[in-house]
Amino acid sequence: MKKIVICMIVVALGLGVFGITPVAADDSIRIGVAIPSADHGWTGGIVWWAKQAIEDWKEKESGAKFFLVTADSPNQQVDQIETLMVRGIDVLVVLAHQSGPVTPVVAQAADEGIYIVSVDRGLTEPVSDIYIRGDNPGLGRVSAQWMAKELDGKGKIVCLEGIPSVINKERVEAFEEVMDEYPGIEILDSQPAYWSTQKGLEIMENYLQKYDKIDAVYAQDDDVLKGVLQAYEESGRDDIEFMLGGAGSKDIIKMIIDGSDLVRADVTYPPSMIATGISLGVKAAKGEALDGFYQNQLPADIILRSELITRENAEDYYYPDSVF
Secondary structure, three states, X not given: OOOOOOOOHHHHOOOOOOXXXXXXXXXXXXXXXXXXXXXXXXHHHHHXXXXXXXXXXXXXXXXXXXXXXXXXXXXXXXXXXXXXXXXXXXEEEEOOOOHHHHHHHHHHHHHOOOEEEEEOOOOOOOOOOEEEXXXXXXXXXXXXXXXXXXXXXXXEEEEEEOOOOHHHHHHHHHHHHHHOOOOOEEEEEEEEOOOOHHHHHXXXXXXXXXXXXXXXXXOOOHHHHHHHHHHHHHHOOOOOOEEEOOEOOHHHHHHHHOOOOOOOEEEEOOOOHHHHHHHHHHHHHHOOOOOOOOOOOOOOEEEEOOOEEEOOOHHHHOOOOOOO
């Protein structure tokens, strides 16, 4: 049983049933948000967007009370979630620091009737009411399709991957599957860069020493791309036609807007997904329907499309006030 029982008035008002009853106007909804600390650019964006969503809902006088916590480790996040449970939260929006260690405490929260919105990394057990995530195979696929077109189906490329994980595996496999359709494109090398600017710098320095000719670079992540760009600039070489990162950081999008010859595109993996997760948690707790959505319950699994950013549409993805 969920902590908040479905109320028949939801049906009477045509709002739809979401597994949680709307809370009366004089009774605050308590929303816990547990996310990793800003240990690199993308997680910095997660923290920024979480705060942005919370402020937006406060301005709407939603009747929700928010508790935002950030963790430097899985153990710290487990402790924080336990504290949120003691605070009596109705909804937990969680981006797991690591899925395995964090899943048991989230499962405990679900058993106690707390509505669970899991974002991005997911959980090792199906305990969430809503799972919202980016399209990792889509990111690899869209990236490869754009690069193959820009190369006109031929050239030598190097790749810098993320942290060895399911997410990285999905991206790499989808990227390579597309590239297999272009026998004229040779992947010279592909190594994990751990979504780190410093690691991107180091790997690219090695690539530049090892390979006399490189036509393009796939960095998979914009933080990594920044290190790649630094290494290339310091090398003095000018043979690379273009580089492609991923996730849609404001610095890279600004380069696209400004007409960079080297960085002409990017692919989204939006940290704003945490804001969407928070909004869905609030709407579920309030029993509010999504505009134009006809089903009685909010979707259980939401995959956010990986979108190609070019100079033609870059302004639509540019958030200058964001930290990422």
